[in-house]
Amino acid sequence: MGWFTKADRSPAADPRHCVVSVLSASGLDVVGAGVLLTRDHLLTCAHVVNDALGRGVFDPRCPDDHNVPVALHRAALTVRSDARVAHWVPARRRNGTPEIPRAEDHEWLGDLAVLRLETEPSDNVLPPQWLTMSVGQALRAWHGTGLSHTFADVRVKSCDEAVGYIDGESTGMAIGPSYSGSPLWSIGDNAVVGIVAGLVTPPHDPITGRPLPYSSQHIARRSWGIPWQRIEAELRAAGGAELFEAPEPDPDDPAYELLLDLLDRHMPASGQRIEYARAVAEHCGYGVHDNLSAPTTEEFAALLLTEPRALAALSEVLRRREPTAVSQLLAAGRMSRVPRLLSPREHRRLMRYLDDLPKTVRARLPEVARAALPLAATVSGSHTVRDLLDHLESLPGDSRSDDGLRVPGLLRVMEYLAVIAPSALRASLRLWTVSVVDRMGVPATSLMERRTDAEEWARAQRERTGPARVSAQVERVGADRYRLRVWCDEGTGPRQTSGDGEAVRTGAEAARELLKVLEALHRSAPDRDRPVLEVLVDRDGLNLPIDEWGELDGGAYDGFGPDDLPQVLGAEFPLVVTCPELLHRHERFHPDWRHRWRLLDSDTTLTFDDPTQGRSEVYGALLADKDSVRVAVDVPPRSRDEIVQTCLMMGVPVVIWDRGRQARSHALARLSTVPVGALPEGVRAYRAMSLGDPRHYSGRPVLAWSDADRSVPRLHLAEPQENA
Incomplete structure (x- = not known):
């Protein structure tokens, strides 16, 4: 291929940008370094990957089911990505014995890992040139952070086909921990000649393990690296020849x-x-x-x-x-197996949109693919988003169009994914699919068929998998005395189930009746999530401890003996509160309420944690930010109720607070990471944990949930003076 040349080897204007940071599994700490080998593959030491995953340093098992977080550095920004092992050459002893190297071994072979980036870098990310390591080369290495001040200057003192020993200068930084995997940059050749692998340290006390007092006879600043010549030989032997040379076309390709x-x-x-x-x-x-x-x-x-x-x-x-x-x-x-569906530009845009999706939506991609392409073979075993996309690109399309041009399978999956994505990303994904079918010449009507299919699927999913709901109107008529009216909604609308709405009950008696309804509903549809209990209260009942109603001693229910289990309403079933009085007080905010509800998947959160804020400040903040779907109120009780009620009056669909008296709520901190769609269940789980470990789960969370898609039962609200 003489006219076209591979442009993925380039001298770096700033060689420090060749350094890729390999991060711990949490993504918080740098454990080592790496260097780009191709446009979407990076090279590091196998022991760096083991360290990132919290495994033994010389663990020989290939971690092909794990994501390794990495960071690529550019002049103006750092881009994070996940990577997966593509080629694995575990460390082995030089004497050929099968034992795993030990910490006291000074040299070993192997110890190479090639990671494939899950997000393809942009066009201007080019790997460096590579050359053979030789004695006398002046080299530079960097700490895994890639920070400019961490460079260590060294010189190659000896080099064979397996190991290159490098000595550091007497001034400046020395190669140390977290330098493993760093590219060894030849200053004179403007190229990488190997990677850092290990250190040769001064002797230690055999009993204490501490370094012995310094002696002029001790080794100082000696490290060793893996030369490029061994890297290439080992990776070729491991099946990685495609990393080094462009493939030749198949002469029999039809x-x-x-x-x-x-x-x-x-x-x-x-x-x-x-x-x-x-x-x-x-x-x-x-x-x-x-x-x-x-x-x-x-x-x-x-x-x-x-x-x-x-x-x-x-x-x-x-x-x-x-x-x-x-x-x-x-x-x-289409007659060849080589060409892919997407251009480089289209692929990068799609990966960017997928990266921007909430994790809960992105995690549903395999489910969406099965729904969109029920007859297509699925990827077996564990796979990443990029693996799944690679598979989907190879699938043909299907369409009811008669002109032979079909919507590719990947585009159909993206249409199904778009219907469950937040609105802004839904628009981006749909514009992306339109641009791809336009390039390919697929009729727009065929794509619209698939979009309609996706919308019907999403509607059926909501109706089929949404939990049933029990609505209970609770009116307080005295100290621990309540009137109760109950409705069930299995998806067809609320129907009243309680007979006597005028009977007065204690909290425990009300819990007993509600639990019977909830348990019967759950037994009738065991394949659905637990029913949600929606408690309808007035503004004075927002902080009623209804979730705590029940019995903890197990012996008080229906005359059962002491071996019976406790029953606590909010620990067994998700419980949310709704206040129709506040929700309908200012109906001019109903459009805002419906707008916020449509954006629920975006999980945009607004937090009020300043006790000096009042109704005016909250009013202004909510008018300025009409896309927030979830508000957390973390202030003392004296200002908490005013903020909560203002949020409910202004149509915020999800409001969470702690009815306890602590200044900073443990419950709100723990629940802040729970996606909004899973919040009812997350709050239920927290309430359950507070029963078993009240010292560590000290919060008393309340979750207000105003569903704009569900009808509220016709209520019999008492006049305020009746409760006086």
């Missing part, structure tokens, strides 16, 4: 002759081939020879059948000028 004919037909002039070939090379990260000659059609066709995204990139360039050529080229490409 698409080759067709593409030759189409390129000759649509690009007969050399000027046209130069223009289109340069554009494709730029999109795919290739360079071209700096001359005015055009690539031959054989060279161009070879690129289209070796670089997976080149054909899609060419169709992007041609779609406005030669639309008929696009459909013919893509049809020819």
Whole structure:
């Protein structure tokens, strides 16, 4: 492929930017370094990966089911990504014995890991050039953070085919912990010649393990690295030859002759081939020879059948000028296994949108794929988002269109994903699918069919999987005395179940009746989530401890003996409160309420934790931010109730607070990370934990939930003076 050249090896303007930080599983600490090997693969030591995952340093097992968080550094920003092991060469002893190396071993072989980035870097992220390590080279290494002041200057003192020993200068930084995996940058060659692997430390006291007093006979600032020549040999032996050389086209590929004919037909002039070939090379990260000659059609066709995204990139360039050529080229490409559906630009945009999705939505991608493509083979075993997308790109489409142009399977999945995404990302994903089908020439009507299918699926999912709901109107008529009216809603609307709404009950008696209804509803549909108890109260009942109603001693219910289990309402079933009095007090905020409810999946949270804030400050903050769907109120009781009631009057659908008296609520801190859709269950679980461990789970959370999609039962509200 003489006219096209691989542009993924470049001298770095700032070699420090070659350093990739390998992070701990939590993503908070740097455990070592790495360096880009290709545009989407990085190289590090296997023991660095083990350290990141909290495993033994020389654990030989391939961690192919684990994500390794990494950070790529650029001049103006740092980009985080997850990575997965693509090639694994565990450390082994030099003497050929099968034992795992020990800490006292000074040298070992292997100890290499190639990680594949889950998010493909942008076009301007280029790996460095690599050269052979040799004695006398002046090198530079960096700490895993990649910070500019952490560079350590060293020189190669000895080097064989397996190990290169490097000594540090007497001034400046010395190579130490978290330098493992760092590129060894040859200052004179402007290239990487290996990676840091280990240190040779001064002797330690055999009893205490502490360093012995310094002696001029001790080794100082000696480290060792893995030379490039061994890296390449080990990775080739491990099946990684594709990391070093561009693949050759299959001479028997059925698409080759067709593409030759189409390129000759649509690009007969050399000027046209130069223009289109340069554009494709730029999109795919290739360079071209700096001359005015055009690539031959054989060279161009070879690129289209070796670089997976080149054909899609060419169709992007041609779609406005030669639309008929696009459909013919893509049809020819479908006869080969090499071309991928998306161009590099389309793939990067899609990965960016998926990264921006809430984790709870992104985690549903396998479920969405099964729903969108029920007859397609699924990816077996554990897989990442990128693995699943790679699989989906290879699937054909399906459509009821008669013109033969079908919506690709990946685009159908993205339409299904869009209907459960937050509104802003839903629009972005849909615009993305429209642009891809436009490039491919797929009729827009076919895509609209799939969009309709997705909306019907989402509607059916909500109706089928949403938990049943029990609504209970609770009116206080004295000290621990209440009137109770109960409705059930299995998805078809509320129906009243309680007979006598005028009977007065204690809290325990009310809990007993509610638990009977909830348990019966749960037994009738065991495949659904536990029913949610929605308690309808007036503004004075927002802090009633209804979730604590029940019996803890187990012996008070229905005459059962002491072996019976306790029953506590809010610990057994999700319980939320709703205040129709406040919700409907100012109906001018109902449009805001419905708007916020539609954005529920965005989980946008507003927190009020300043006790000096009052109704005016809260009013202004909610008017300024009409997209917040969830408000947390973490202030003392004297100002808490005013803030809570203001939020409910202004149509905030989800409000959470602690009815206890502590200044900073443990419950709100713990529940702040729970996605809004899982909050009723998260609050229930917290209440259950507070029964078993009240010292550590000291909060008393209250969750107000105003569902704009459900009808509220017709209430019999008492006049205020009746409760006086």
